[in-house]
Amino acid sequence: MADVLHTVENGVSWITLNRPEAMNAVTWDQRERIIALLDEASADPDVRAVVVTATGRGFCAGADLRGAPPLGDRVAGDVARTLRRGAQRFVGAVLDCEKPVIAAVNGTAAGIGAHLALACDLVLASESARFIEVFVRRGLVPDGGGAYLLPRLIGPQRAKELMFFGDAVTAAEARELGLVNRVVPAEELEKTARTWAERLAQGPTRALALTKQLVNASLDTDRATAFAAEATAQEINMTTRDAREGVASFVERREARYEGR
Numbered sequence: 001m002a003d004v005l006h007t008v009e010n011g012v013s014w015i016t017l018n019r020p021e022a023m024n025a026v027t028w029d030q031r032e033r034i035i036a037l038l039d040e041a042s043a044d045p046d047v048r049a050v051v052v053t054a055t056g057r058g059f060c061a062g063a064d065l066r067g068a069p070p071l072g073d074r075v076a077g078d079v080a081r082t083l084r085r086g087a088q089r090f091v092g093a094v095l096d097c098e099k100p101v102i103a104a105v106n107g108t109a110a111g112i113g114a115h116l117a118l119a120c121d122l123v124l125a126s127e128s129a130r131f132i133e134v135f136v137r138r139g140l141v142p143d144g145g146g147a148y149l150l151p152r153l154i155g156p157q158r159a160k161e162l163m164f165f166g167d168a169v170t171a172a173e174a175r176e177l178g179l180v181n182r183v184v185p186a187e188e189l190e191k192t193a194r195t196w197a198e199r200l201a202q203g204p205t206r207a208l209a210l211t212k213q214l215v216n217a218s219l220d221t222d223r224a225t226a227f228a229a230e231a232t233a234q235e236i237n238m239t240t241r242d243a244r245e246g247v248a249s250f251v252e253r254r255e256a257r258y259e260g261r
Helices: 028-043 079-084 087-096 112-118 134-136 147-156 156-165 171-177 186-200 205-218 223-237 241-251
Strands: 006-010 011-015 049-054 059-060 101-105 109-110 122-126 130-132 166-172 182-184
Touching: 006 028, 011 028, 028 049, 028 087, 028 223, 049 059, 049 109, 059 112, 079 087, 087 112, 101 112, 101 186, 109 112, 112 130, 112 147, 122 171, 122 186, 134 156, 147 156, 166 171, 171 182, 182 186, 205 223, 205 241
Parallel strands: 011 049, 049 101, 059 109, 101 122, 109 130, 122 182
Antiparallel strands: 006 011, 130 166
16 A cells, blocks of 8 residues: 555545654655655646545654665765755745645644644644654654745744644644644645645646735745735736636626636
């Protein structure tokens, strides 16, 4: 059985981590496969939304370094290079995917697993899900974009609390903090993810991609830069068939039929 399951249904790319016996701790091979699938989703006009989820009790228990290419004798710079090529590239692939990405968190999301979920555009969690900034328990600095993502989601004080103590955050607590969009019973997680994803897949795909880019960049830019980017994005968007259809449907007082083009 493949370590990453992949299907495309109704315009939705379903990416499923499939090492339940290891709580879906992500291997080097899995990471590379998921990065490739996200890149393919960006380029494929028939894919209009993505769901990232997992089998078993865990979403992703962090990084499983077994199977990674051997480092040999370590010298200064090796760790930073490994992070750039690995965990940072992994999280960046989610942030840079041109289609909206939903995390359907079915269980524990720890370390890079938590950052994989939090990099997604929308996060659904089952009632049994937990989020753990586990790095401090190992004497490590949070990597894989954690110190970038968390302050933007919940502010620096709460981000530091999670990272300094490494305590598990329940799904309900994550919802209150603003890490999760919605918490649902375990048996409703896949159905809810499917409903959200298929709704997104019926939307104006290029407008969603441009919106994602604007929002993701907004906290890193000043107002003048953000406003200029917004104007440029709308200029580009108005060349799409979906934008013309959206305006026409409003004028004609009918429901829009978007094609993702």
